[in-house]
Amino acid sequence: MKTSYREALRQALHEALSSDTRVFLMGEDVGRYGGAYAVSKGFYDEFGPERIRDTPLSELGFVGLGVGAALGGMRPIVEVMTVNFSLLALDQIVNAAAVLRHMSGGQFSVPVVVRMATGAGRQLAAQHSHSLENWYAHIPGIRVLAPATIGDARGMLAPALADPDPVVIFEHAQLYNLEGELPADWRCDIRSAAVRRPGSQVSVITYGGCLPKALQAAEMLAAEGIDAEVVDLRVLRPLDTEAIAASVGKTHRALVVDEGWKTGSLAAEVVARIVEDSFYDLDAPPRRLCSAEVPIPYARHLEEAALPQAETIAAAVREMLNA
Amino acid sequence: MKTSYREALRQALHEALSSDTRVFLMGEDVGRYGGAYAVSKGFYDEFGPERIRDTPLSELGFVGLGVGAALGGMRPIVEVMTVNFSLLALDQIVNAAAVLRHMSGGQFSVPVVVRMATGAGRQLAAQHSHSLENWYAHIPGIRVLAPATIGDARGMLAPALADPDPVVIFEHAQLYNLEGELPADWRCDIRSAAVRRPGSQVSVITYGGCLPKALQAAEMLAAEGIDAEVVDLRVLRPLDTEAIAASVGKTHRALVVDEGWKTGSLAAEVVARIVEDSFYDLDAPPRRLCSAEVPIPYARHLEEAALPQAETIAAAVREMLNA
Amino acid sequence: MTTPAAGKAFAHRLLADMLRIRRLEEKCAELYGATKIRGFLHLYIGEEACAVGVLHALGPGDNIVATYREHGHALVRGIAMGAIMAEMFGKASGCSGGRGGSMHLFDQATRFYGGNAIVGGGLPLAAGLALADKMQGREGITACFFGDGAMAEGVFHETMNLAALWQLPVLFCCENNFYGMGTALHRAQAQTDLCVKAAAYPMATAKVDGMDVLAVHAATLEAAARVREEGRPFFLELQTYRFRAHSMFDPDLYRDKAEIEAWKKRDPVDTFPARLRAEGRLTDAELRALEAAAEAEVAAAVKFAEAAPLEPVETLLRDVHTPEGEP
Amino acid sequence: MTTPAAGKAFAHRLLADMLRIRRLEEKCAELYGATKIRGFLHLYIGEEACAVGVLHALGPGDNIVATYREHGHALVRGIAMGAIMAEMFGKASGCSGGRGGSMHLFDQATRFYGGNAIVGGGLPLAAGLALADKMQGREGITACFFGDGAMAEGVFHETMNLAALWQLPVLFCCENNFYGMGTALHRAQAQTDLCVKAAAYPMATAKVDGMDVLAVHAATLEAAARVREEGRPFFLELQTYRFRAHSMFDPDLYRDKAEIEAWKKRDPVDTFPARLRAEGRLTDAELRALEAAAEAEVAAAVKFAEAAPLEPVETLLRDVHTPEGEP
Ligand SMILES: Cc1ncc(C[n+]2csc(CCOP(=O)(O)OP(=O)(O)O)c2C)c(N)n1
Numbered sequence A, B: 001m002k003t004s005y006r007e008a009l010r011q012a013l014h015e016a017l018s019s020d021t022r023v024f025l026m027g028e029d030v031g032r033y034g035g036a037y038a039v040s041k042g043f044y045d046e047f048g049p050e051r052i053r054d055t056p057l058s059e060l061g062f063v064g065l066g067v068g069a070a071l072g073g074m075r076p077i078v079e080v081m082t083v084n085f086s087l088l089a090l091d092q093i094v095n096a097a098a099v100l101r102h103m104s105g106g107q108f109s110v111p112v113v114v115r116m117a118t119g120a121g122r123q124l125a126a127q128h129s130h131s132l133e134n135w136y137a138h139i140p141g142i143r144v145l146a147p148a149t150i151g152d153a154r155g156m157l158a159p160a161l162a163d164p165d166p167v168v169i170f171e172h173a174q175l176y177n178l179e180g181e182l183p184a185d186w187r188c189d190i191r192s193a194a195v196r197r198p199g200s201q202v203s204v205i206t207y208g209g210c211l212p213k214a215l216q217a218a219e220m221l222a223a224e225g226i227d228a229e230v231v232d233l234r235v236l237r238p239l240d241t242e243a244i245a246a247s248v249g250k251t252h253r254a255l256v257v258d259e260g261w262k263t264g265s266l267a268a269e270v271v272a273r274i275v276e277d278s279f280y281d282l283d284a285p286p287r288r289l290c291s292a293e294v295p296i297p298y299a300r301h302l303e304e305a306a307l308p309q310a311e312t313i314a315a316a317v318r319e320m321l322n323a
Numbered sequence C, D: 001m002t003t004p005a006a007g008k009a010f011a012h013r014l015l016a017d018m019l020r021i022r023r024l025e026e027k028c029a030e031l032y033g034a035t036k037i038r039g040f041l042h043l044y045i046g047e048e049a050c051a052v053g054v055l056h057a058l059g060p061g062d063n064i065v066a067t068y069r070e071h072g073h074a075l076v077r078g079i080a081m082g083a084i085m086a087e088m089f090g091k092a093s094g095c096s097g098g099r100g101g102s103m104h105l106f107d108q109a110t111r112f113y114g115g116n117a118i119v120g121g122g123l124p125l126a127a128g129l130a131l132a133d134k135m136q137g138r139e140g141i142t143a144c145f146f147g148d149g150a151m152a153e154g155v156f157h158e159t160m161n162l163a164a165l166w167q168l169p170v171l172f173c174c175e176n177n178f179y180g181m182g183t184a185l186h187r188a189q190a191q192t193d194l195c196v197k198a199a200a201y202p203m204a205t206a207k208v209d210g211m212d213v214l215a216v217h218a219a220t221l222e223a224a225a226r227v228r229e230e231g232r233p234f235f236l237e238l239q240t241y242r243f244r245a246h247s248m249f250d251p252d253l254y255r256d257k258a259e260i261e262a263w264k265k266r267d268p269v270d271t272f273p274a275r276l277r278a279e280g281r282l283t284d285a286e287l288r289a290l291e292a293a294a295e296a297e298v299a300a301a302v303k304f305a306e307a308a309p310l311e312p313v314e315t316l317l318r319d320v321h322t323p324e325g326e327p
C-alpha cells in the first residue's frame, strides 16, 4: 500500500492510542493544531483533550510530567516538537528517566516514549537544525531509535511502548514527506540494524535523514559499477555491533555518514567499534562523512554545502576505492 | 612553589578579577559560601557582591545572563556548580553562546567563560557523577578546556578570558585537592595537547581526572619495563590532532582513556582521528578504556569498578603489548 | 488619549512605520510563495502598533532583544529594508550576512541583538545586557520582546526573578496575541492575567491596548522612564492579535473566523489613519503619499535583495569563531 | 492549636517519629565521620516537624516525592531504619540496593518515589504521578517536598502552571528553611513571601509554622482534603530551619550564630514534649521510653547495616534496563 512516512507514524500512534488506554500523547500543539508536522492531525477530535494533551511551552516540565506519569502506570508518548527544544528538557531525560530504575535498585521502571523531530535541510538556520542523536546515544538507561523508512515509522512505536524503559525516537524532519510502499511485514524489532541495500565493495553505514541520500549515492555508484552496501543503524543505542562487523567483514571498507557535526559524532563511535571489532578485516581506514563544523546557515547553498549529500557520499566512496 | 589545583584556580581567578574590571564571577554560592569547592573563598569580601554574584538556583537564567553580559561588553566568568546542573543551561550555551556570532554574520562575539566541576569518584551517585565533556566538544562555536594539572589550573583562565568567543572549562572534582609544584612557566596556550610523560611503546591518551591515573599506570608499567607515553589532550575542542598523530606515529599503539561512558565518548572521536590520520602507523588497533555503561552507583566498590583506574589502565596496556 | 509627543508629524511617522511593516510583510508572504524566501517566516501583520509604539519611545542607546517575529522591530529600529529583505533571500548583503534568515535579523549599529528562534531565549540575554549596562554605568535600558506563550517557559521565571532581585533596567514587552502557535492562552496558562503573573516577582506592570499605537507609545514612555529612574525592571503587556497564521506552514484551523474578524476591525493600519483623519490631522493625499512611499521602499528593497550577491561557498566555515586579532 | 487527631496516643506517635529521625541522623553524622557513610549527606535536624506533620496526614495510597534531604521522610513513611542505614552504607540490603545512597532512598511498597539530587527535579515527577492517578481514576494524591531555593528554578514555574492548568491533585510542600545552601532566601529571590509567588499561578496556599508538628499536621489535613475534594493542587509553605550545615562539606560560615540559636529555641524535639508535659499528656517516664526506643532502633539499624552484604561487583551492569520478561 502506498503511503508516507508521516502517515505511517500516524497509523502507529493511532493504533497505540486505540489499543491501550494507558497510552496518551502530550506535547506542544499535538492537539488543536494537529502537530507541528501534522502527525497527530484529527487525534484531538477523535481521542479528546485528555489523551491528546496540548501542553504549554514548558519542555522541561511536560517531559518531566511524562516521566512521572510513566512511573504512575501510564504509557505516555511525549512529543518534543524538535530536538532543538529538547535541550531544555535534557535534565528530566538524563537525570530522571535514564537513572530512576538504577538509583532505586530496580524498583521503578520508566516506560515513557519521547518523540522528536531532528535534523536540518529546510533552511531553518542554526537554532533549528541540530542533529544531537549522539548526545542521547551516549546515555545509559535509554534506548534511542531513528526510523528512516516508512516501515520503521510504522513499526517502531509498538515495541518502543512495550519496552518498560525510556525510549527516545528521532524522526528526521526531511522524512515526513517521504512517500513509498508500506511493506507487508512492517512489524520490527528495536534491537537490530538493517542492510537496506546489499553490496560487496564498501559499507556505507548511516541512519535517519542520511539514509535516502546514501541509497541515492549507491544507485549513482552502481551505474559506475561500484557495488556499495548500505547499512541503516536504526537503533542508535544500543548499537547493533554484530551487524556492523558482519557488513565490514564482507566489504572490508566502511564509510560512516552522519548528519551530526563530525567531532564527537555517532560516526566516531561507529568507526571506533569497527576498529575494535574488525580491524584486521579492513582493507583501508574507515572514513566519516559528517556535517561541516559550523552552525547550520540559513542560505540554501551554504546549508547544502554544510550537510552530507548524495553527491558527496558518492564522491567519498569513489575516493576510498581509488585510493 | 608548592600549591594545590584549587589554589591555582583561585590565583588565576584572583588575577583576572584584579586586572580587568570587566571580569566578574557569578554562580550558585560563589560568594558568601565561598564556592561549592571553596575556589572563590574570600572573594566576596575582597571584591564585593557586585563582582562576586551569588545567583539563585536558576542555571538556565544566570548562564543566559552571562551570555548577555558578554554581549554587553563584560567578561563574565559563570560558574555552574557541576556539569550535572549544566543540563539545565545547555540551551543558552548551545543555542545562544555558540551560535550568536554565526547567526549575526559575525557582528556579535560572546566572550563568556563557563566553569564547571565534572566527573565521578566521590560516591555522589548517578545524578551527580556525569562526565559529559564530549557533549560540549561536539558543538561548533565553543572552545572546551580540561585543565588536569596545577599549571593548567593556573594558566588556562587568562587565555580563556582573552578569547573573544565562548570557552567552557571542566574542572574534575577529584583534582581540587591535588597538590604539587606550580611550574615557573605556568603560562600556557589553549590550543595544544601536552605530552605529560614521554614514552616509546604505547600512547596513553587522556584528559581531566584520568590524567593522574594514567601517569600512575605509566609508573607501574615502567617498573615492568613497559615504556608508555602519556598525552594530556588539555583542549577538548578543537582537538590537537597533530599532537595525537605525532605520539601515535612514534609509539604505533594507542590506548584512549576517558571517564565518559564508552558509547559516544570523546575517546571514540580520538580513536576515529587516529585511524583517519595515522592508520598506517598503527601496529595494533587503538583501544579505549572508558566508564562502564551504567549510571554511576553510590556504593564505593561499584563506583570504583565503573570508572577507569590506574590498575585497569595498566592492565589494558599490558594486554595490548602482549597481544 | 493624546500625548504631547503625539503631534502631527510624529503621528505621521508612527503611521508611516506601521505601513512600512505591513507592506514589507505582505511582500514577504508573496515572495515566500515564489520560494525567494525559505525556512520559517512568521508574519507580524496586525501587531504593528506594538513595535512602532514601543520603539519610538526608546533611544539609540537602548538595547533591543526580539523574537523570530521581528521583521517589524528590526525595520522600525532602523535596519534598512533592503538589508532585511536580502537577509531573507539568504544574500551576503543581508543584515546577518545571509546566515540568519527571517528569524535572525541582527544589527550592531542600532543595538539590535537579534531575533531568536528559541521561545524565551532572548529573556536572559536581555537581562544580561542590562546587567552589563548597570555594571558599566551605561545609561541605556534594554527592551525585550516576547510572546504570551513564552511566559510558560521556566526561563521566563528565572529571568524575572533575577531582573527584580538585581534591579536590572529591563523593559519586558510581552506581545500578548492570545495564542502560542495553535494553543490559546487560556489552554496553556492557568493564570491568563499576565500582569498578575509578572507582579508576583515582584515587578511593576501595565496592560495596554496593543492595537492603539499612541497608547502603546505613551505607556512605553512612562514605563521606560520608570526603568531609567528607578533602575528596576518593568513588565508591559501589549494586548494584540496576529491576523495571519503563526507561520507559513500553519493551516490556522484553531481560531474561529469570527474572532479573527472582530480583531481585524481594530487593525491599527486602518483605525489609526481613520482617527487622524477624523481629528483633521491626516489628509487623503498625505495618506496616499505615505502608502506610496512604503510601496516604493518595498520595491527598492526587493530590487536590492534580488541584485545582492550570494556568499561564496568557500567561506562556509566563517564566523564560527572570531578571527585572530579581532576584538 | 489542638486538633481532634491530636489525642495523646497520636501525639506520642508524632513525638516518637521526630525522635526517631533526630537520633537516626545524629548517628549518620557520627558514621560519616567514621567514613562508614560517604558521598553527600544532608541532615534534616531541626526540620523534623515538617515531615512528621505532613506524612501523618496522608494515607497509604498517596504518593511521596522528596529531595536529597529525605531521611526523615523515608523513615516516617515507613521504610525500615535498617534498610535506610544499609543504603547509606552502600549495602545490597539498602532500600535502593546500595545504588542510590543517602540522596536516593526509594520504596515501592510505600509509594516513596525517592530522594532526588537535582533541586526541583522532583516537581514535574510529582505532577506526572498525579496526572497518572487522575487519568486512571485512582484516589491518591501526591505530596511533593522541595525547598525554598527550588522555587527559583524554571521547573518550579512550569510545574505549578501545569498542575494548576490541568487540575492535578498535588500537595506542594515547600520546606522553607530560609537558605539554599549558603544563600539566604532574600538574597536569592526578590519575592520572599513564597505563598504570594505560588498564588499567582493561581493556586490555593497556606503558610504554617514548620516547627510546630501539630500545626503542620492540621494544615496538611486541611490542604490534603481540599486537594482530594477539588482535585486541584495546593501550595503549603512550612517555615522551618536546619540546625546543621547544608551538607557535611559545608563549613556553615554564612549564618550568624544568633540566628541559629534563636531557631534552636524552637526545636520541635524539645518544644513539643515540653508542651505535652505542660498539658499533662506526657510523663518523664513516657519520654524516656520513647527516647530509649529510638536509640534501640538506631542501634539495631546500624547492626543490620554493618552485617548486610555488599553487592558482588559482577552484577555492576544490573538495573540499567529492565530484564526481559519483567513488567
Ligand atoms: C523553546 C521552544 N519551544 C517551542 C518552539 C516552537 N514554537 C515556535 S513559536 C511558538 C509559539 C510561541 O508563542 P508566543 O510566545 O505567544 O509568541 P507568538 O508566536 O504568539 O508571537 C512555538 C511553540 C520554539 N521555537 N522554542
Ligand SMILES: Cc1ncc(C[n+]2csc(CCOP(=O)(O)OP(=O)(O)O)c2C)c(N)n1
Pocket (backbone or CB within 6 Å): B028, B057, B081, B085, B088, D069, D117, D118, D119, D120, D146, D147, D148, D149, D150, D151, D175, D177, D179, D180, D181, D246
Ligand atoms: C539543579 C541543581 N542546582 C544546584 C544544586 C546544588 N545544590 C544542592 S542543594 C542546594 C540548595 C537547595 O536549597 P533548597 O531548595 O532551599 O533546599 P534545602 O537544601 O534548603 O533543603 C544546591 C544549590 C543541585 N543539587 N541541583
Ligand SMILES: [Mg+2]
Pocket (backbone or CB within 6 Å): C147, C148, C149, C175, C176, C177, C178, C179, C180, C181
Ligand atoms: Mg502569542
Ligand SMILES: [Mg+2]
Pocket (backbone or CB within 6 Å): D147, D148, D149, D175, D176, D177, D178, D179, D180, D181
Ligand atoms: Mg532551603
